[in-house]
Amino acid sequence: MRTQILDFTEENGLVICGRPEMALNNYENLYLFEIEKLKAHSVFFRRFFKAKEDPNPFKSEPVVCVFKREKVPLNSPKHLEIHSALWSEGKIDVYIIFDETGIDIYNARKPAVKTSENELSLDSLKLPADLMFLLENEMSASHLFGTGTFWEQSEFQNQINLGKSPYRHLIDYLMKVRKRFIENEKKLGPETIDKILVLSILVKFLEEKKDIGTDRSTLDDIYSKYQVESLVEAVETGKFLNILKDLASEFNGKVFDQFTDLEKNQIVKTNLDLLVQFLKAEKDLDTEQLFLWKQYSFQHLPAEVISAIYENFIQEDAIREGNGREKGVVYTPIHLVNFMVDEVMPLENPPKSFLDNGVYKILDPTCGSGVFLVAAFKRLLQWWAIEESRKSGKICFPDAQMAQKILEENIFGVDVKPAAVRVSIFGLTTALLDYLTPKQVWSKLRFKDLSTKNIVVAPQPTGFFQWALDAKNQKKQFSLIIGNPPFNPEKSVSKDKVLDPTIIRSLELKHPNIPRKNFALYFFETAMLLTDKICMVIPSNVLLYDKSAHKYREELFTDYFVSDIFDFTHLRRGLFTSADTPVAVLLGYSKKSSHVPITHTVVKRTISEEQKIRFEIDDYDRHQVKWNWAVDPDKQFIWKTNLLGGGRLFHMIYRLSNIPSLGSFIEGKKKIGWEEIRGFEGGKDFTMEDCDRILSIGINGEPKIQYSTSFSTGNLKNPFMYEPPFLIIDQVYGNSNIPVLFVSSNQNFTNKQHLYYNRDFIGISAPNHEESDLLKVFNSFKSKDYDKLNYQTYTLAKSSSAMILTETDINKSEILDVPFQIDHGSINISQSEAIIQFDILNYLIHLGKQITKKSDGASLHQSVKEKQLLEYGKVLCSELNDIYEKNSNFWQVGKIFRKPSYTIFQIGYGPKGKLKQKFVEGQIDQSIQNLINNDSSNRGAAYKRTVRLYDHIDGFDCIFFVKPNAFRYWMKSIALRDADETFIDLKAEGF
Secondary structure (H helix, E strand, O other), X not given: OOOOEOOEOOOOOEEEOXXXXXXXXXXXXXXXXXXXXXXXXXXXXXXXXXXXXXXOOOEEEEEEEEEEOOOOOOOOHHHHHHHHHHHHHOOOOEEEEEEOOEEEEEEOOOOOXXXXXXXXXXXXXXXXXXHHHHHHHOOOHHHHHHOXXXXXXXXXXXXXXXXXXXXHHHHHHHHHHHHHHHHHOOOOOHHHHHHHHHHHHHHHHHHHOEOXXXXXXOOHHHHHHOOOOOHHHHHHOOOHHHHHHHHHXXXXXXXXXXXXXXXXXXXXXXXXXXXXHHHHOOOOXXXXXXXXXXXXXXXXXXXXXXXXXXXXXXXXXXXHOOOOOOOOOOOOOHHHHHHHHXXXXXXXXXXXXXXXXXXXXXXEOOOOOOHHHHHHHHHHHHHHHHHHHHHHOOOOOOOHHHHXXXXXXXXXXXXXXXXXXXXXXXXXXXXXXXXXXXXXXXXXXXXXXXXHOOEEEOOOOOHHHHHHHHHHHOOOOEOEEEXXXXXXOOOOOOHHHHOOHHHHHHHOOOOOOOHHHOHHHHHHHHHHHHEOEEEEEEEHHHHHXXXXXXXXXXXXXXXXXXXXXXXXXXXXXXXXOOOOOOEEEEEEEOOOOOOOOEEEEEOOOOHHHHOOOOOOOOHHHEEEEOHHHHOOHHHOOHHHHHHOOOOHHHHHHHHHHOOOEHHHHHHHHHHHOOEEEEOXXXXXXXXXXXXXXXXXXXOOOOEEEEEEEEEEEEEOOOHHHHOOOEEEEEOEOOOOOOOEEEXXXXXXXXXXXXXXXXXXXXXEEOOHHHHHHHXXXXXXXXXXXXXXXXXXXXXXXXXXXXXOOEOOEOOHHHHHOOEOOOOOOOOEOOHHHHHHHHHHHHOHHHOOOOOOOOOHHHHHOOEOOHHHHHHHHHHHHHHHHHHHOEOOEEEEEEEEEEOOOEEEEEEEEEEOOOOOOOOOOOOOOHHHHHHHHOHHHHHHHHHOOOEEEEEEXXXXXXXXXXXXXXXXXXXXXXXXXHHHHHHHHHHHOOO
16 A cells, blocks of 8 residues: 655655665665664655666665654653654654644754753644645645755744754753863863763763663663662762773773773762763753753764764863864864765675675774764674675674674774874764663673774874874775864974974875975875775865965876865855864875866755755766866866856856966066056054055945055055056955956045055056056956956956955955956957856855855845746757757747746747646646656656756657756756756757
């Protein structure tokens, strides 16, 4: 019998629990195994297909869980248990409780809410009636959840809040407790307090871990020995250290044996009421409004969360000690870690070496909190379970001894901080325990000390580099190196000491000439000596956009095979909580390039990303960079044009870059008295009195001048530069043009001989008899016609700073690089180039900005208007008709079918004016209904954000574009890209 809940069906992603034959891949099988303990009825999966003809998705994500009301009464203890589990695991967006009378949908991204003393309620987390009506009556739930656009709808955006995530929730509370501890308990040092708190969480995890079908906890025997029922009671009765001592004896491995004798004596003498308050967590320390532990399910909380605590502790110490944020420590967000692990260790493709003999050695060279190692270890356990299921027919994870063997033989990490090593081991311990029952834990598990071989301290200052030299000499080799190396040394250590010249020379790096001596690239190059495969976070400004690094890029892309670069530059603000840095993830192999294209994926902002749930990538984000273009110094701007949308923009900029530049024009004029220079610089070598000085150029092009003032400078530069006639160019973008000001010989801005300006401006001066040519330069910057080149477009597409290091800054060399033709005036561009220019200057320039109602970045995510859809169709058909218009047959806009979450846009080829353009009122045209319901179409529409569907209807060859409603999918420049890709499809079919 076919099951349907909302419009979720077996065909579009609904899998009934207890029917594993319905699962289409290992991701689905594993999650069904995980959710089994909650007795769910079914799960709706978001499925990802690499090609439309693929029978099975290469990856799936659970997004909706479904439960029967008879088994889960509303607000019952069972309901609260399910909610805490789903919220704690952080995988599901919403869950449904249903019966024959109807359904209720609950937000799984927020915790249960306190309503009265000692009670929690889920009533406020139920979707309001109007939103329920939208999902039930518009039949768009499968598309919303299947494409990941649920949270992007304006109706649902306020239903999610990063501060309500389980990770942020726990860490915020933990930081309050830690701060109060440090302020009140002077007998204990911060490091001791950190150990107490992290160990308490680990014990809390063990306390909740119970055998299936019983109430038996992992800690029952130890608690019984000391006549306590919980860790809270053990602390209250002074038996905290006794519990840890028995755990240390039981498990070995020094996991629970963390305190020195001095620390133990200090703890015994300390009042631990704050720890009791923390462990009870019945009230928030500040607001007294929160039931923390009751909201959580520790047995469902990912092990990575323990790792997340570390960075917060380190940064808090740095701030407290007056050093600001610790620049050598940056915590990698969990959704980025999982993204990288999925890319480099896909669940569907376990390596042969691991399947055959259990070996796949993984190293994080700067492991920090161990978050990468925890995620990688979990993937190894999943690989093992999947392989076992092929033999036994059911998911079965390894027992304690095998899991421990996998950990000890395959997981390795290095860090300079002992605290980092300790927290990494805590995280790995939690991950190991997560897959074991209490019975397995007590009967078979005996930890080895991972700090002796696996997760080790490499002493400062040389740290990883000395360790790597030793490893190289010992011929150690790893299957995979993964991580996020520091971009700077810690404040207390100089870069020169870390990069000891003797060690660096002895390593014999393949590419020793690192651009700008970039710290992270030294880690990358050193790691490449020890691995077959690497997946590492690298500063994108150096890796992709720095013009002076083109020689390094050529060597890198030649000597190594780089398959993928995931570019997170647009997320430079907000991806990392403690850094504002553009980054990319490089996936490469330590073998010579085979000169195949590099996939450059530009990750854009979405609501899901800003809320740290997941990254959303669609076809428009992926660009294939030809190998010979990647290494060509004249085409290095390919990465920047991809950042702005790619496609025809690269060809436009490449064509224009062959026109002589403004800089070369000025260079040729210098022999007759022209000069270009930046204004005066700071300093106090001498002071200029009674001066007029330009402060800025206004929106209207008029200068703001400070009259009869004085300024000090260390470098005034040539006084001729401040004598009219001259023009100045601001090095910050304006609203529509690069701000420029012309000061003519007969100007009325000042009555003094000089009009000064500082180094924020580039000045171009000419003799009086050359003033007319100087005016032509000025006019070339003032173009506002979209069929003429706007220099703001050109510099945006080539700048190594704008939209990368800063939002709007450009440098002198980039401005002087603009194409200039004095005899032709402003430079003409084609109609399609004008479309691209318009979208860049009005919309794409905001790609790096946050998606809020008050931010310019919101314009790209607002729902597309009817007029914009028609403009999109006009451009699309016009481009195709340039090729296909023949014998009175044209491509023309057909029907437009709009749903709350997506739009189907039809174009058809045939006699002009004959294609039907309106639906029968109240009905959906049968042909489009078939497209929506058709299995192969549904896979594409529901599980890719954008899709093109081809059909022949009423004598017309038709194409249906199915895309989300966000305006960024329907811009006119996107119509150009759709036309290009459609042409490729049609040509392949002989059309």
